[in-house]
Amino acid sequence: MTNEAAIQKALQYLSSFHRPSQEAMERLQEYCTTGFITKNKNLQPVGHTCRTLYVNIEGLLRIYYLKDGKDITESFEPALSVVARVESLFSGRASRKGIQALEDTVYVAISTPPLFKLFDKHPSLERLFRKVFEAGYVRTVNRLESLQFHSAEEKYRQLLEEQPDILQRAPLKHVASYLGITQVSLSRIRALR
Amino acid sequence: MTNEAAIQKALQYLSSFHRPSQEAMERLQEYCTTGFITKNKNLQPVGHTCRTLYVNIEGLLRIYYLKDGKDITESFEPALSVVARVESLFSGRASRKGIQALEDTVYVAISTPPLFKLFDKHPSLERLFRKVFEAGYVRTVNRLESLQFHSAEEKYRQLLEEQPDILQRAPLKHVASYLGITQVSLSRIRALR
DNA sequence: CGAGGCCTTGACCGCGGTCAATGCCCGTGG
């Protein structure tokens, strides 16, 4: 995939949230850069403040962090998702979270300080990203609810329902921490048939 | 507290996220109405689409829903918080959640369809509410993390740390469901000293 | 004064966690 094609894919995807003005779109495009990262490499290390927003074009990323030395997967981010560590991006504080590639991945990166500046001149861009983040907010609220009151098995079945491909593409240890259980537990659940 | 004073408090609070233009502020004010609701009454019943955003001025509200017939508290909303069922507000779907008063409460209500229309003319208002929702998003992400990997006792201690007054003001059964445990469990934890 | 809601406490038990051993796959170097 060419860089140009990747950026077009990203812009097209972003436009699906809200179509910005022609000029805003062109300004936005100027801040898009493409990148490629190989499996198991870190796109962003733990401990930096989040100032870049990524659009996954092709491949698989995950957001993770260390809790008491254990590696916890916060989310899987497949193609056509906006990837950002919002708790850092919106608070300006350093993030304890990192972004890692689980497959060779093509992405588009947008630096947020100039992006946020663009909002002043182009309300349609602010609208667009407001909607992007609202959608993320909704997903997080729903995930909170599903995590809080489901058994390990229910959470597994729900993942199987909603993102079955993840189970093929990500190591099970990451799936386990994503579900909030141990890999041992996950293994037992999967053995039930 | 007069209606006028309540609205001023709400506007002042909202301005702390981002100061809108003078004119935007005046337009916003036109859409603010005040209300009063007594303890244990429902501000919004379960099952309606969320089209109103509330600012709690004085008192205590909670967002809750029914899961398998059990009453689950999603959040406590004390004075000076923006209260909305975002998963409905941003998706347009009916909410399975309700809003209930845990104390006599004074609030300001803002109808969202006209509010969102105002955004077209007043980008500074869109900016303001973008920041309001970003802050909520960050809180939710952090809560997700804390719920996922803490024991019942840790979650209780964290609440004790962060919002000790809730334990005085809300029935323990609601505190328990908020923490994702049973009231029996909560009772035992509290008995530990 | 009685009824019902809320909180506590006891008895019991099952889900899911830890620890440890084993098997499997795969990349690397002799």
Place this chain on the structure above:
DNA sequence: CCACGGGCATTGACCGCGGTCAAGGCCTCG
């Protein structure tokens, strides 16, 4: 090309946290 080593997944043994069920005390309100 095979031997080795390390990471990942599975499995068994064990156990503790927190769930359910049920009984009892206390407070509020009709």
